[in-house]
Amino acid sequence: MLALSVMTSWSLAEAEINEPRAKYHYQMFCQGCHTPDGSGVNAVPPLKGMMGVFLRSQRGREFMVQVPGSATSKLKDAQLAEVLNWCIENFAGSSLINGEYRPYTADEVGRLRQSPLQEIDHTRAAVLAEIARLPETGEI
Amino acid sequence: MMSLIDKLLERRARAAAQTASRRGMLKTLGGVLVGASTVPLLPVARAEGGAARPVEEGSDTDCDYWRYCAIDGFLCSCCGGSANTCPPGTEMSPVTWIGTCHNPADGRNYVISYNDCCGKSTCGACLCQRDEGDRPPYRPDKTNDINWCLGTASAAYHCSTAVVVGVAFEE
Numbered sequence A: 001m002l003a004l005s006v007m008t009s010w011s012l013a014e015a016e017i018n019e020p021r022a023k024y025h026y027q028m029f030c031q032g033c034h035t036p037d038g039s040g041v042n043a044v045p046p047l048k049g050m051m052g053v054f055l056r057s058q059r060g061r062e063f064m065v066q067v068p069g070s071a072t073s074k075l076k077d078a079q080l081a082e083v084l085n086w087c088i089e090n091f092a093g094s095s096l097i098n099g100e101y102r103p104y105t106a107d108e109v110g111r112l113r114q115s116p117l118q119e120i121d122h123t124r125a126a127v128l129a130e131i132a133r134l135p136e137t138g139e140i
Numbered sequence B: 001m002m003s004l005i006d007k008l009l010e011r012r013a014r015a016a017a018q019t020a021s022r023r024g025m026l027k028t029l030g031g032v033l034v035g036a037s038t039v040p041l042l043p044v045a046r047a048e049g050g051a052a053r054p055v056e057e058g059s060d061t062d063c064d065y066w067r068y069c070a071i072d073g074f075l076c077s078c079c080g081g082s083a084n085t086c087p088p089g090t091e092m093s094p095v096t097w098i099g100t101c102h103n104p105a106d107g108r109n110y111v112i113s114y115n116d117c118c119g120k121s122t123c124g125a126c127l128c129q130r131d132e133g134d135r136p137p138y139r140p141d142k143t144n145d146i147n148w149c150l151g152t153a154s155a156a157y158h159c160s161t162a163v164v165v166g167v168a169f170e171e
Helices: A002-011 A019-029 A058-066 A077-095 A106-112 A120-133 B002-019 B022-038 B041-048
Strands: B072-074 B097-103 B108-114 B116-118 B127-129 B157-160 B163-167
Touching (some): A019 A077, A019 B097, A019 B163, A058 A106, A058 A120, B072 B157
Antiparallel strands (some): B097 B108
């Protein structure tokens, strides 16, 4: 019971986001390709309505940090975690299960970005296929 | 009964006419209307404070114009468009490279999006190359050496804009 209550408060933790800083970093390091509202265009995949889908599996959660735009950006770990959380809050919309998510932390992002992806399209397709097979349970 | 009401109303109307002027009523009403129209603007104006409203100085057809600090290409301002808009017959690329420029007129740094205008052959007017903050192509999101006509129907480069999209965050 205690474990359940700890898990619940952990999963509902709110991200600490400095709005102007996060938005600035989005503009400087993401918006050029993902477009101002996160819709993406042509070969640039959308963040809008999709980030919550990726958060449904651990591999999907890792994928969003390991794509080159995230992993190899010049943002520091804490800044990258903040801008990812900002993107989720602004673009994930109804793709989040129950409107909730577990925020990225600097430690988590720092660890994951050590292994940037090489085969992005292939990995993305595999991750989404895996998520499509999941029962509608909840975010990991 | 009716005459009683008439008298009562007449007395009230005369009393009001003796103590209040028509201009006074207009003044009060005008004050209320002007006041009411400005009050809702206050929070909106504050919200807009986050948006980029640079003080503008200089000509946008000049390479030295503050927004062009990292430009490499033909100015759309000289090609039938402006620093914010594409010339007729061209399409603005939604994919772009973004940097910051210092505006000497107000001392602030702004986030500038160098959206290219695409779909016609090169404009040929006002070629500018300033490259401040430009990075080599191994940092593709921060280089102006590639054709940014991506996501448009045509990849033919015509000219470049320099759109202010935000204020730089200062730590």
